[in-house]
Amino acid sequence: MQSGIQIGRVPRPGAKEVPYLRVANVKDGYVDSTDVRSVLADDVEASRYGLRPGDVLFTEGGDFDKLGRGCVWDGSIDPCLHQNHVFAVRPDPRVLLPEFLAALAASPHGRRYFVGASKQSTNLASINSSQLKKFPVPLPPLTEQRRIAEILRAWDDAIERVRLLLSRTQKRYDAAAERLAGSANGAHARLGDVTRELTERNAGRLDRTAVRGVSNTSGISMMRGQAVSIDVSRYLVLPPRAFAYNPMRINIGSIAMSRLDAEVLVSPDYVLFACEETRLIPAYLDHVLKTRRWRHDVNAGASGSVRTRTYYAELAAIRVHLPDLERQRAIATALDAVREELTLLGRELELLRTQKRGLMQKLLSGDVRVPLDEEPSGD
Template sequence: MVPNGWNRIALEKIAEVRSGVAKGKKGLKAPIEVPYLRVANVQDGHVDLTEVKTIEIEQDKLERYSLKYGDVLMNEGGDYDKLGRGDVWLGQIEPCLHQNHVFAVRPNQDIVDSFFLAALAASNYGKTYFLSCAKRSTNLASINSTQIKEFPVLVPPLPEQKKIAQILSTWDKAIATTEKLIATSQQQKKALMQQLLTGKKRLVNPKTGKAFEGDWEEVKLGELGKTFTGLTGKTKDDFGKGKQYVPYINIFKNSAVDMNALELVKINNGENQNTVQYGDIFFTTSSETPEEVGMSSVMLNQTKESIYLNSFCFGFRPHDMQQLLPGFAQYLLRGTQVRRSISILAQGATRYNLSKTQLLKIELKLPSLEEQQKIASVLTAADKEIELLQAKLAHLKDEKKALMQQLLTGKRRVKVDENVAA
């Protein structure tokens, strides 16, 4: 049901849907090289200009394919979340073209506001429409220009559109500010790790009130403990054939094991398998890139529950906690210097593998336990600051999404200045 005072109009009646330039055309006469936008540049709610490629086009075609301020960019397809997504072009590059997989929708500004239209297309209302008529395959979807043109646009009075767009813009600014704070905090933490984990920056010893002193001890990883295997004799195909569900560690996204991300597999009742414990370190043994091989995660939780390890990883159990503290290990093993030492051990072509024997030979530099503890506490505090910002960002995005659903469908109306409306 259309809200009072609103209309529902097919996009083609209130905007021009423009297709982009195709790559690979031969026999061009006196071509010029011009920047152009690809699907990768058109993100959901922003245009990513980090990497802008160029394309050749004939001079007399430049005006036809050039973007103009206020064009609403919409993607033809890709992953489901990319379908129809886009943003308003603000003339960041002049001239700039768009690929044929990116549509440029040029609204009649007397009827529909560009920012309102972009928000509507990105909302649940827009995404539901695009998915309903999309051509789908495994994890991919696409729409054509006809379906874009038939998009049933909800059209409030223009002043109301602008007011809605203004409100959503305020949320966008808050989200963008938080994203920048997260990026800055992550860069600061990275720089701090580089300084602290190499001894270039020494923290203050709370016992003496002075900076820690003394050389760090050089040890081989293998001298600190021993390895153990994951779910031995099992592959992914075996998971689910047993009789008892057990939690197991599978993904190492974080330097510490995420207890909320444990998966479940089945093993036979009474089956003798290695379980993990506090202080254990886990390494991936295989990856598509050498940079990801040997990525580690540390068990920082004390638990009475039996937890197992994926067979595609292996565990490392320190002999004791008197040389390498778990809280320090989680950062040391993901530090730039150690990661570089591990990645050069990767062997393979299309897929890279890691030898446990070689990994155990890598050298680590360890400060005293007191300094390890201090470094770990500083980096943990940095992590918590980032986590708080990420939680704030998730909350802002959820709040904006809920607000969009209400404002863009007329379930919640905004007050418009009567002078503006007139």
């Protein structure tokens, strides 16, 4: 097992640029080589920190989802080094297959070990080389390791196909949204001329179970009970198809339309507004909010200055592309169809990952044993 090259040190004489892998390149089950950087290293360092095909990469940590995350290096870049926040483990091929070790690290057994052994602070965790060396590795026969790796690879292939399809569909949606809803050409209007702010308080109409939050990933969603005040009388009432956002987080996309059929409550710190539907269709505006042009205008504002809070009066000054109502409906319908496809692909991806986790739990714990082929005799 080896640690990697330190980035930012003073290069030695004769050093040359060599590609290296950082934590961002090491994903759960694969290496992302779309953004591989280079570091100055001499021949000694290149030899010491060089990767070989079959090395298993482990991340030191950071966010909890990066803790002990590992995959097998395929040698697609040669030479290639790794930085000091990525460990490289070279299994003894007589007793341990790289694919089996990588699967074991990602299994519930591996996650329990790394979380339990890690040094933790708020939302962060890390492991060192000593803790990694102590990772307990069960050693079934190589034939069984190989069969387990083949079974899990079939799920990995399916997951990768859906992941790529999801990525391509997201790019298709983004491009269509920019072209149809984020256009700089044609009629435009100030958001304040086609929407109105909502300020109605709850005053006892709804209870705590009606409280929702706004996320930049899941839109209007349930709130954790401990985050909700006992007294919700001052909470704001959010009707169906109205919009809510956190003025401190709208710059990262925390704004969404309520797709619920009933009124809900949101924090009194939020800002709420609704469309004047004779001029602006909510479903159309919902897609406008996903465009680069919208994000730029929210971050920069009409004056071009960056703000840390964006209240309704400031949001109202933003100009949005405003075709006629028939065109708005057509755009919303087309983009809704692509977004529904994204939702279905996301569910399929999560189901495949759940199935794989279940298989890993059974196969890597020994609860289910795979049939063994006979090993060559060696005669």
